Amino acid sequence: MEIDLQRQVERARQEPRLLRAGEALVANDLPVAEQLLRPYLKERPTDVFAIRMMAELAARVGRLPDSENLLRRALELAPDFTAARANLATVLYKQNRSGEAIAELERIEKSGEAGLGHHSLKAAALSRIGGQEEALALYRLILDARPDEPKLWMSYGHLQRTVGEQAECIDAYRKAIALEPTLGEVWWSLANLKTVKFDNDDVAAMNAALEVPNLDMQDRFHLHFALGKALEDRREVDASFSHYAQANRLRRAIATYDPQDIARHVERSIAVFTPDLFAAHAGEGCGRDDPIFVLGMPRAGSTLVEQILASHPAIEGTAELPDIPALVRRLDGREMRGDDSDYPECLVDIDGATLKALGEEYLDRARIQRFTDRPFFIDKLPNNWAHVGFIRLILPNARIIDARRDPMDCCFSNFKQHYARGQRFSYDLADIGAYYRDYVTLMRHFDDVLPGVVHRVIHEDLVEDPETQVRAMLDFLGLSFDPACLAFHENPRAVRTASSEQVRQPITRSGIGRWMPYEPWLDPLKQALGTVLEDWRR
Incomplete structure (x- = not known):
């Protein structure tokens, strides 16, 4: 049974429970979202928008197979539901099923609805299964359209590193830093090249980034790891260990490891x-x-x-x-x-x-x-x-x-x-x-x-x-x-x-x-x- 997708779009925009569930998902208030979605889906089990939202909830709590099953159900009901297909590609990618993720993205491409986000996910999936050249071409296409996206430059740099093009890799990382100096992951990515030595300006820039108010936790621990490496290279052992220790304390706090x-x-x-x-x-x-x-x-x-x-x-x-x-x-x-x-x-x-x-x-x-x-x-x-x-x-x-x-x-x-x-x-x-x-x-x-x-x-x-x-x-x-x-x-x-x-x-x-x-x-x-x-x- 296929449903009328446009009709469901119009109904979803007027359904208070779905609107509140969407707000809860945006706020990452997952218990409230679930309390709203479960009874709603019992009443309307073929509402593909509610199914997709429940799939998003399942993915966020790590139930990726459940999320996949829900998304496949939504696509069974509405094969042209591109947003659900893109979500399915993401869930497959997160389960290390890159080939299947690419197949879903290529279906979106054939429909003429592929955007830069779909190309970016496809490039990431290709790079996991050895399709580096095609992935590089996709990243170049995306960067031509969005040259001011630091995380895209970072991903492009990761791939250049994989294929052994270190100069191009460093150039991409530096472009990312120029666009977003507080992006800790790209600083760590430079440090993680092992062969790169940071200069005084780099160390000052990383220390300045750590002083930015409300700096994201991810940026903070990446910066500490990068500074640990920078100071290790300078043989400033006490300061180096202090940064490594701070980085690990922050990372351990969210690692849920026993x-x-x-x-x-x-x-x-x-x-x-x-x-x-x-x-x-x-x-x-x-x-x-x-x-x-x-x-x-x-x-x-x-x-x-x-x-x-x-x-x-x-x-x-x-x-x-x-x-x-x-x-x-x-x-x-x-x-x-x-x-x-x-x-x-x-x-x-x-x-x-x-x-x-x-x-x-x-x-x-x-x-x-x-x-x-x-x-x-x-x-x-x-x-x-x-x-x-x-x-x-x-x-x-x-x-x-x-x-x-x-x-x-x-x-x-x-x-x-x-x-x-x-x-x-x-x-x-x-x-x-x-x-x-x-x-x-x-x-x-x-x-x-x-x-x-x-x-x-x-x-x-x-x-x-x-x-x-x-x-x-x-x-x-x-x-x-x-x-x-x-x-x-x-x-x-x-x-x-x-x-x-x-x-x-x-x-x-x-x-x-x-x-x-x-x-x-x-x-x-x-x-x-x-x-x-x-x-x-x-």
């Missing part, structure tokens, strides 16, 4: 993933051997490992793929964060057909990130360390490489790094230390129950003797040595991580021991690491 969640996950995983479980599922799962999982702590050198391996003619580098966590979220049975999870216990009684289907689904989902016919590809999501057992069950022939770095350098590097998403543990020294300790605990378990399945690369060993370590990795993968792996910095591939600039340079020892000047402030980190501080290599 370190016991990871500790419990590790404890439960150790109980579930036993030798008996793997023996019971021997010969099951998807037998393909395409994937190489490079995992471990963030800031442990996984991007370097990926860049080295992706320089081999048999291996394609992709990105930090969201697909293993997406499959896990579907299995865990939770509707909201904080609900009890069925994972990993749900794997105890899982059948072979389901394991095979999950492995095949992973490969199908990952295919959108592949652009060559090379036989192997890399999934470089560090946090996949928490799902090694699941990976082994659904893809028993996949290779797994654990990239590990000295805990003090690794953990302090996380403390200095602001992540746009996904690393909520990284804003407190004790939380970071506990996370590293839990990671090592689980990886040791898999060393015991799956001996030889995980190959460990110690970052410091790779820096000191690259050829030996590269040969060992390739032996583990069953591949012959190729000299291109040692010339990894010449590889022109796009790199979408915070280490993108470092891996375009030869290996150096510059990252080793960077924590030492900050040692007076790092006791909480050392205490949280415990015995792992001394025996982290095994």
Whole structure:
């Protein structure tokens, strides 16, 4: 059944309850909006404007699948409802389903109703799945029409960084700053290039931005992170740490992170993933051997490992793929964060057909990130360390490489790094230390129950003797040595991580021991690491 969209438009403009619900959404008063919308939709379940508003509410509280279902219902009733289709594209994008988001945006384009906002979302989605050139063209189109939009210049700069065009990236960031000097994220983006050194004028400008009344919280913590880096480069250690600490305090306050969640996950995983479980599922799962999982702590050198391996003619580098966590979220049975999870216990009684289907689904989902016919590809999501057992069950022939770095350098590097998403543990020294300790605990378990399945690369060993370590990795993968792996910095591939600039340079020892000047402030980190501080290599 299709409804008369224009008629509903006219009715919605005159409906007091919808008007009040809209005001509540604008004010972010979600309980009031929900109290108005739920009874209204019971009376008028085909009102697509109310459905769209309820979808907006669901998205804001993190119920993205619910939001998606509501938007699909609205489009079933009104296929020409462009605003709902654009919302659906956004929800799909937020669920890391960029290909599907692009398909919805292209339907809007075909209708002739695409605007600059739609082009911007499409560019962002394309950049996630390796469509950098098309995304750059879209950003240029948008910027020609809106050259005074600082966040568009920032997004354009992010993409130039990904493709290795550092001069263009810096120019775009500087244009954003000229338009909006208090935009903290772009200051941090410049700092996050690692190779950029701020001058006195930059430091003064950032300090001035921090003095602006009613400065947005996001701008404030980004500025503190950027100033921490600027002052670290000047060896002003006390002031540098003060800014890093302020940035992390602000960020931690909105991170909603409980370190016991990871500790419990590790404890439960150790109980579930036993030798008996793997023996019971021997010969099951998807037998393909395409994937190489490079995992471990963030800031442990996984991007370097990926860049080295992706320089081999048999291996394609992709990105930090969201697909293993997406499959896990579907299995865990939770509707909201904080609900009890069925994972990993749900794997105890899982059948072979389901394991095979999950492995095949992973490969199908990952295919959108592949652009060559090379036989192997890399999934470089560090946090996949928490799902090694699941990976082994659904893809028993996949290779797994654990990239590990000295805990003090690794953990302090996380403390200095602001992540746009996904690393909520990284804003407190004790939380970071506990996370590293839990990671090592689980990886040791898999060393015991799956001996030889995980190959460990110690970052410091790779820096000191690259050829030996590269040969060992390739032996583990069953591949012959190729000299291109040692010339990894010449590889022109796009790199979408915070280490993108470092891996375009030869290996150096510059990252080793960077924590030492900050040692007076790092006791909480050392205490949280415990015995792992001394025996982290095994």
